[in-house]
Amino acid sequence: MSMNPEHYQFSAGFNLLPDERDLAVLFSGEGKPHPAHKIGPSVHDYYLIHTVLDGVGTFQSGNISQTCTAGDTFVIFPGSLFSYQADLNTPWHYVWVGLQGDIAQQLLSEVGITRDKPLIHIEDTSELYRFYERIRLSFQQSAYPRLESLEASGWLRLLLHHFGLVNRSILPVHPLEMPDVIDRQIDQAIRWISLQFYQQISIDHMASTLGYHRAHLSKVFKQKTGLSPKQYLLKVRMDKAKDLLGGSLTIDQVSSSVGFNDALYFSKQFRKWSGMSPSEFRNKLRMNKG
Structure with a gap:
């Protein structure tokens, strides 16, 4: 001292x-x-x-x-x-x-x-x-x-x-900060998907980790989000792909960045989701910017 x-x-x-x-x-x-x-x-x-x-x-x-x-x-x-x-x-x-x-x-x-x-x-x-x-x-x-x-x-x-x-x-605790156990688990599942979408996520593994049977998790997940976990994962991936297609990454790089090992399969899924191929979507973005 x-x-x-x-x-x-x-x-x-x-x-x-x-x-x-x-x-x-x-x-x-x-x-x-x-x-x-x-x-x-x-x-x-x-x-x-x-x-x-x-x-x-x-x-x-x-x-x-x-x-x-x-x-x-x-x-x-x-x-x-x-x-x-x-x-x-x-x-x-x-x-x-x-x-x-x-x-x-x-x-x-x-x-x-x-x-x-x-x-x-x-x-x-x-x-x-x-x-x-x-x-x-x-x-x-x-x-x-x-x-x-x-x-x-x-x-x-x-x-x-x-x-x-x-x-x-x-401590003053707001009711929204004390969700039911199931709400907390669904929030964790949403965060899991939102942060780990680029990995090969197994819905079965996610359900067992959170302590639920897949069918039950899918049911309550859909009640809260309007989508099944698999559909939600696809939405997150497709939304992220749209953002990445506005940059300089190749289609293969975008594909792997959003969790698809097969660029052809990614392109098929993207077309189903958006109504156009990744290349067409990218061209449209460039035309709109021009």
């Missing part, structure tokens, strides 16, 4: 290139301030999270005032007037991380932290400390600051994930 005039112990790491737009760490640190050490009243233009490891202090933000002890985490939101102060007799020891980004407020909300409820309690701080430490140690002032920033944002996401795991009993 390095020394700081206002702290018995103090160390911090700073991000030289916090350019991730969605979520970026600005800095992170650890400290044990002197008795009665106070920050604020003030405002920040970024989010600042503190977790108390031991000792006592007081956090104030708006109408909220709370004495914090080991396991308490408080979050300062951009534009909110705040102050916090170490106890006179047992000053707290805490870790912190500053962050910004387009999805920062959304992620905090999803783990149960809002402007109106900026405090949570997690009894065991050992795992939390590990995340804070890894964030801080990401910034080694190396020749690769972008990689440091990327590493830090990854550890920050794990920190937020841990907040959510411990805090999940009070």
Whole structure:
């Protein structure tokens, strides 16, 4: 730990290139301030999270005032007037991380932290400390600051994930986020097909992996999508083929890119689907562009 005039112990790491737009760490640190050490009243233009490891202090933000002890985490939101102060007799020891980004407020909300409820309690701080430490140690002032920033944002996401795991009993859950088991399985099947369409997908294998007989999966899949899994797979492949035919790939390359080993069979299926051959479809696209 390095020394700081206002702290018995103090160390911090700073991000030289916090350019991730969605979520970026600005800095992170650890400290044990002197008795009665106070920050604020003030405002920040970024989010600042503190977790108390031991000792006592007081956090104030708006109408909220709370004495914090080991396991308490408080979050300062951009534009909110705040102050916090170490106890006179047992000053707290805490870790912190500053962050910004387009999805920062959304992620905090999803783990149960809002402007109106900026405090949570997690009894065991050992795992939390590990995340804070890894964030801080990401910034080694190396020749690769972008990689440091990327590493830090990854550890920050794990920190937020841990907040959510411990805090999940009070999280607001929208009904759409709690689908029936069968809906969840069908959604997984849709994602499976949408992401793996270029492979030789076996509907039987997919059904058994999801825990269903093929006939039952096909029935409920069609009820939700209007298509059987096989028909849906063909639709995904044909739609992707149409996109690829607008580029420079050969017909053979398009065929293999959408899961057909036989370009002739692909052409027959494409004609059935679109009413024209891949070459005719490509020519039509070029004429429309011209």
